[in-house]
Amino acid sequence: MERYKIIKEVGDGTFGSVWRAINKESGEVVAIKKMKKKYYSWEECINLREVKSLRRMNHPNIVKLKEVIRENDMLFFVFEYMECNLYQLMKSRGKPFSETEVRNWCFQIFQALSHMHQRGYFHRDLKPENLLVTKELIKIADFGLAREISSEPPYTEYVSTRWYRAPEVLLQASVYNSAVVRTSKFNLNYDLRANIKLTVIDEIITIDTLHLLCEADEIYKICSILGTPNQRTWAEGLQLAASIRFQFPQWLCSWDPQRRPTAVEVLQHPFFQPCFYIPPSLRFRSTNGYAATPPSVGAKGAVDQKNARRYSVGPLSNGRPAVNYSYLSANTPARAAGVQRKLELDHQVNMNSCQAPEGNHKLTKAEAMNQPWSRPPPPAAAAAAVRSNGNYFTKDQGPRAPDIAEKLSQLTVGSNRVPSLASDKFVDMKARTHGNTMKRPLPPAGTRAWHAPADPFRHPYEMPGDRAFLPRKLVS
Numbered sequence: 001m002e003r004y005k006i007i008k009e010v011g012d013g014t015f016g017s018v019w020r021a022i023n024k025e026s027g028e029v030v031a032i033k034k035m036k037k038k039y040y041s042w043e044e045c046i047n048l049r050e051v052k053s054l055r056r057m058n059h060p061n062i063v064k065l066k067e068v069i070r071e072n073d074m075l076f077f078v079f080e081y082m083e084c085n086l087y088q089l090m091k092s093r094g095k096p097f098s099e100t101e102v103r104n105w106c107f108q109i110f111q112a113l114s115h116m117h118q119r120g121y122f123h124r125d126l127k128p129e130n131l132l133v134t135k136e137l138i139k140i141a142d143f144g145l146a147r148e149i150s151s152e153p154p155y156t157e158y159v160s161t162r163w164y165r166a167p168e169v170l171l172q173a174s175v176y177n178s179a180v181v182r183t184s185k186f187n188l189n190y191d192l193r194a195n196i197k198l199t200v201i202d203e204i205i206t207i208d209t210l211h212l213l214c215e216a217d218e219i220y221k222i223c224s225i226l227g228t229p230n231q232r233t234w235a236e237g238l239q240l241a242a243s244i245r246f247q248f249p250q251w252l253c254s255w256d257p258q259r260r261p262t263a264v265e266v267l268q269h270p271f272f273q274p275c276f277y278i279p280p281s282l283r284f285r286s287t288n289g290y291a292a293t294p295p296s297v298g299a300k301g302a303v304d305q306k307n308a309r310r311y312s313v314g315p316l317s318n319g320r321p322a323v324n325y326s327y328l329s330a331n332t333p334a335r336a337a338g339v340q341r342k343l344e345l346d347h348q349v350n351m352n353s354c355q356a357p358e359g360n361h362k363l364t365k366a367e368a369m370n371q372p373w374s375r376p377p378p379p380a381a382a383a384a385a386v387r388s389n390g391n392y393f394t395k396d397q398g399p400r401a402p403d404i405a406e407k408l409s410q411l412t413v414g415s416n417r418v419p420s421l422a423s424d425k426f427v428d429m430k431a432r433t434h435g436n437t438m439k440r441p442l443p444p445a446g447t448r449a450w451h452a453p454a455d456p457f458r459h460p461y462e463m464p465g466d467r468a469f470l471p472r473k474l475v476s
């Protein structure tokens with residue numbers, strides 16, 4: 001840990017406290033989560049849910065775990081640093097988010113959920129405190145309760161903070177699936193104004209957290225939105241309720257988890273039609289410091305109002321473009337280089353190989369459009385013009401942007417070889433250093449560490465779309 005300079009505490013959760021820190025060697029700002037429990041073996045550490053699940057994720061909207069360090073029986077996770085969590089942001093704003101902002105948050109969250117489900121995990125603790133924000137970018141964090149979809153029930157009945165629990169979890173079902181992430185606060189409710197919204201998005205919109213006292217109150221609240229279940233809409237729910245002698249309040253509508261849309265289905269909804277994805281390597285780094293060290297918002301709940309207010313006046317809020325579009329130009333050396341690497345790796349992964357393709361390969365427009373990370377905008381959105389200072393673009397955000405696919409088609413894929421990535425990412429620092437396979441300095445005695453692979457695009461970024469990749473574990 002002596003490689004890091006600790007700056008200040010930025011969060012305090014049930015399992016760990018989170019600190020803003022700087023890597024003394026690289027100058028990179030990171031978030032270090034120090035676990036409250038002691039860990040007496042490395043085995044125990046690498047088998048933690050948070051580690052096992054996060055090492056399988058590689059998505060721009062899932063917080064990146066960079067290192068795992070055990071030192072003197074204490075366990076540290078080194079994450080990429082994010083400015084604040086969504087709860088802090090909501091509290092600091094004092095006014096509702098615009099529909100465009102809500103759409104952008106949701107689009108990113110569902111992309112991440114879709115990826116997570118494709119990788120075989122469900123999160124089980126989605127809530128605003130676990131959604132981290134830097135400018136217009138949002139990422140899912142805290143995989144401490146994540147579970148493999150393929151794992152066998154019964155699952156523990158106590159998952160997720162009560163306000164965000166799915167009805168079946170509130171009713172103490174021990175069998176549930178990834179639908180828990182699309183229920184309760186993440187339940188889809190149809191609403192006349194926006195066609196679709198999530199209750200967590202309700203919260204984003206209204207800045208009004210539901211303070212409910214017990215499971216019954218929560219169920220009542222959900223009933224008021226979804227209506228009372230009946231034999232046709234959720235027979236299983238009635239059975240669960242009967243088994244604990246709970247009586248539903250009499251309202252209308254639907255409950256069954258199986259009737260809830262998946263993340264992929266949600267992304268197909270017309271509400272998200274104006275959104276499309278821009279790969280990280282193409283993102284603009286604004287002159288006001290997209291990648292600069294952000295101000296800390298302090299410990300959980302203690303928001304620095306002055307600093308936090310800055311978040312609300314970001315590009316998403318004012319609806320006007322604050323950038324130029326030069327980042328898309330293949331003539332810009334730095335950007336072009338970044339794009340080359342990204343395309344190269346995506347191509348490599350698509351070919352199911354650990355080696356980069358030999359020789360140059362120029363992407364055709366059709367190929368560029370078919371890259372897993374590149375979903376073309378719907379025609380309406382493209383025609384309506386987009387804005388270009390974030391990852392996600394919507395038609396109602398500003399003037400016309402260049403045709404991204406057109407630009408991509410002009411980029412050339414380089415031929416640099418990528419080191420083999422077949423080896424396990426978990427590294428016994430001592431063993432590998434002695435074997436001359438590591439260039440990192442030897443950590444202090446008693447330290448073991450795992451480092452994330454240097455290249456964040458090691459795995460393919462899968463865009464949603466293939467239902468076959470979304471295992472729906474229905475267990476009776």
Ligand SMILES: Nc1ncnc2c1ncn2[C@@H]1O[C@H](COP(=O)(O)OP(=O)(O)OP(=O)(O)O)[C@@H](O)[C@H]1O
Pocket residue numbers: 010011012013014015016017018031033063079080081082083084085129130132141142144300
């Ligand atoms: N990568 C990060 N960058 C900045 N802040 C972070 C980061 N990770 C976590 N935090 C802050 O620390 C808080 C607690 O982190 P986290 O949820 O991982 O801890 P926990 O002990 O698992 O919490 P919980 O009580 O929700 O289980 C978050 O709500 C967030 O405000």
